[in-house]
Amino acid sequence: MITTPNLFTISSQKQFEKTALKVFRFQYESNLVYREFCDFLKTDAHKVKSLEQIPFLPIQFFKSHKVLSNENPIQETFTSSGTTGITTSKHLVTDLSLYEESYRKGFSQFYGNIEDYVVLALLPSYLEREGSSLIYMVEDLIQMTNNPESGFYLHNHEELIQKLIKLDNAGQNVILIGVTYALLDIIEVRKFQLKNTIVMETGGMKGKRKEMIREELHEQLCQGFGVTDIHSEYGMTELLSQAYSLGNGVFECPSWMQILIRDTEDALTYVDTGKTGGINVIDLANINSCSFIATQDLGKKNPNTTFEVLGRFDNSDIRGCNLMVI
Known part of the structure; x- marks a missing residue:
């Protein structure tokens, strides 16, 4: 099991990838919902050697399932905002620290x-x-x-x-x-x-x-x-980390969080830098739920690892973290 301090002291891409792969293996073993999703995709966990090979759990699972990687007591349940009648996401947090x-x-x-x-x-x-x-x-x-x-x-x-x-x-x-x-x-x-x-x-x-x-x-x-x-x-209910933009809508992640841009037509492949696609988030602080989430946001990655959020998928329901639609 990875120790918590390691998550927040990442200082290189190599270290991030090594830590993310450790977290993936841990969550595959200990998170029943995530494991079933990976198995449905016929993922051989032992053959996953890169970030791009890691399955990303669709964010909607936080509405319909208890996404947990341990059996510790729930300290807080964060919920997304939503209009009456719409099912909200629930992020069960076992370690508020x-x-x-x-x-x-x-x-x-x-x-x-x-x-x-x-x-x-x-x-x-x-x-x-x-x-x-x-x-x-x-x-x-x-x-x-x-x-x-x-x-x-x-x-x-x-x-x-x-x-x-x-x-x-x-x-x-x-x-x-x-x-x-x-x-x-x-x-x-x-x-x-x-x-x-x-x-x-x-x-x-x-x-x-x-x-x-x-x-x-x-x-x-x-x-x-x-x-x-x-x-x-x-940020969003399902994450424990936030990216910030200091202007012009260009976001940067903290060192324990990264995004990948998936193809909108094929969720298991990725698009090149500068191309628009779906935002996949790796949030290593989500060690106790799921660190690999496929959001319903559209965005693009820049050459310097910053990214932009361009809107949402048309068929996404409206919810609290909705950003400006383009």
Whole structure:
């Protein structure tokens, strides 16, 4: 069995591949759902020698099955948002410390020390339901800032506007993280010229507004907040790690997470760099569920291992992590 610290100290592609193959063998042996899926594909686990040979579990399995790689007690069940009548995904987490270590180290890798920031969270649709992994993460990051100015906002927009202006004018580094439609609501009330604030959108209109292509959305947000770039977070209920974009919709993974782009016509083959296909995610922090997930998102990989999210498969159901449809 692989030890947890090894997951977060990966420093090379060779080390990532070696660790991922160890995790694959472990999950094939200990995860009944994943093993049955691999066997259905007639995968000989002993012959899997590369990332491309690893079967990726369709993300829909988190709606219909208990995806677990151990028999430890469930510490938390994260659920996806969904409209009434739609079955939601359930990620059964047996070790919350893994999730905490993943998002804390992931944030640090891209943004540095959390104590350098005030975190303002505008996540109404997530706050208004139970089981959001995003709320769990942001609540912890807010506490880790050790700053009384950090906090959540629901519908008290005027209070948030005044806080944002005051902090930014004072030279305080701020991260405003918000669901897309709520950020648009704010700039309809007030236009800003922020100099010390990172605006980060988490994607999704939640049925509140019509979907927009990313370029149009980010242009509106840049103009409204007076910033040059809009940051983005790419995560989902079924993952314990997040990729971040520091602008232009170009995402980068932490060192224990990678993506592959599969052919939309043949899920078992992969397309070349720069070509559009389905996003497969390797999240090694998912050691206790499944680290190899075929998402319903469309994207493309760039030559420098960054990637872009271009929308979703047409036949995908609408759910909480829905990104801007192109």
